[in-house]
Amino acid sequence: MDHVYDLIIIGSGPAGLAASIYASRYKLEHLLFGAENGGQMNEIYEIENWPGDISVPGKDLIGRFTAHAENYGVKVQRESVGSVRKIDGDIFEIETAHGKYQARSLILAMGAEYRRMNIPGEKEFTGRGVSYCATCDAMFFRDKIVCVIGGGNSAAVVALELTDFAKKVYLIHQEERLSAEPLWLDKLYANSKIEVLKDNDVIEIKGADKVEKVILENPVNDRTFLELDGVFIEVGTEPGVRLARKLGVATDDGSYIKVNPDMSTNVPGVFAAGDITTGSNKFRQVLTATSEGAIAANSAYKSLKLK
């Protein structure tokens, strides 16, 4: 049999890197795989809610996380894990384009991606008016006009959150009916800063250097536009659970990995951390991802060494 590591961490965003730092300090012999090192943090223009840094570019902070993890001798393997399976009782085997690796435990930290709309202008203006995270970016739109695209609870919450800063918030939904809970709908309609536009499809985001308008399609006016400064896209997230499913790891209705308070899953030896899980009350942030990573490493250590 090939060499068997104590632990393999899949995903080198904040959750995976924090898990690696703790695993190293517990002297767990481990490997860390990250298809795109840093994950979503590469997309954060400025993080303003990481304690100790009033404002820091996402790329800088993830660079420091990576240097910290690698300082302990673990090199991030910049490879995608293509498959994972259980072999010989308690041993897991993962496979990348470059080989197979075995370990006695796994931490799944493959994150989640904000669902994109894939409309013209969306990618071009991400970070320049287009945002997927109101908690992160709302304050950049003080006294500005913004829209939220979506019709569920998260879109409603984001629209309300934005009214603390923006002077006007459009909530744009492509269907006639919003799926947000009635309580949220009451709050939306009671807020004079919010205007709900139903039955409207945003088909393009336009501007010069930054967002200036969205093009809408609706059955009444056919095609029209709204001048604004910011577009918050709230059409859901997609967790990267393909590998987890192959292991029989249980997920919730939204495909997030169900975790216990110690970040263990229903499969013994498999832990999960970060945006991919139901943990941290589903509050998906760098801070919560790193703490889940730390807890997962601590639990892996306990399960391997303190049995």
Ligand SMILES: Cc1cc2nc3c(=O)[nH]c(=O)nc-3n(C[C@H](O)[C@H](O)[C@H](O)COP(=O)(O)OP(=O)(O)OC[C@H]3O[C@@H](n4cnc5c(N)ncnc54)[C@H](O)[C@@H]3O)c2cc1C
């Ligand atoms: C635009 C934007 C702005 C944001 N702003 C903020 C902010 O200001 N403050 C804040 O706290 N949070 C912010 N967030 C949220 C924050 O980035 C996430 O909560 C956090 O990155 C989640 O960390 P994670 O490690 O769980 O997942 P991710 O960051 O998604 O990392 C997942 C990792 O897994 C890897 N991976 C996936 N599948 C595989 C595979 N099969 N094999 C190998 N590797 C794999 C990916 O390449 C990546 O390295 C923002 C997010 C976005 C998109």
